Amino acid sequence: RGAQVRATAGGIRLARGIALAVAAVLALAGCGAAPASPGEAGASATPAPIPETSFTGGTAAARLTLPARATWDGGSCTRGAGDAWLALNIGFPNGTEYFGLVVGQSPYTPAAQRGAAGGGTFGGQDAVITWRHGGTDANVAADGLEVVVARDLSLGSFSGHLADGTEVQGTFSC
Numbered sequence: 629r630g631a632q633v634r635a636t637a638g639g640i641r642l643a644r645g646i647a648l649a650v651a652a653v654l655a656l657a658g659c660g661a662a663p664a665s666p667g668e669a670g671a672s673a674t675p676a677p678i679p680e681t682s683f684t685g686g687t688a689a690a691r692l693t694l695p696a697r698a699t700w701d702g703g704s705c706t707r708g709a710g711d712a713w714l715a716l717n718i719g720f721p722n723g724t725e726y727f728g729l730v731v732g733q734s735p736y737t738p739a740a741q742r743g744a745a746g747g748g749t750f751g752g753q754d755a756v757i758t759w760r761h762g763g764t765d766a767n768v769a770a771d772g773l774e775v776v777v778a779r780d781l782s783l784g785s786f787s788g789h790l791a792d793g794t795e796v797q798g799t800f801s802c
Contacts, residue, residue, distance in 0.1 A: 692798040705802030711745035747777040
């Protein structure tokens with residue numbers, strides 16, 4: 629029922645991942661109340677509650693490079709209606725290994741200003757990347773975050789830095 633984690637020279641490989649829906653990304657990122665979502669000027673918007681549903685298997689994968697490498701496989705990609713958003717979740721949201729990414733206007737990113745349809749380059753409030761590796765949480769800072777997504781939302785790359793200035797980069801696929 630759980631993912632089996634195996635350490636390799638290239639990082640951590642999740643043979644089978646369980647992914648909690650998109651909200652886990654924001655829970656790890658520490659998001660709370662956020663500015664109004666587009667079209668709701670003046671309204672108070674907060675991320676949607678964390679769903680109870682979990683996902684297993686799947687084709688999602690992420691590769692992260694920082695001073696060391698980490699690899700997650702077997703997760704889930706979810707898209708919003710009309711490709712308004714893309715969410716990738718891999719691993720154990722409450723365990724020692726997890727990777728999550730959200731791009732675009734979703735119920736979990738109410739501050740996002742644009743949708744993911746057609747891909748492109750995203751950053752700031754339009755993208756969130758977080759992970760847990762070896763039990764330690766990490767979040768890519770919104771300032772300087774750049775996520776490049778393919779037109780069909782099937783893959784992409786990202787770069788940015790952590791709060792301590794550590795440069796990060798990686799790739800993902802659905």
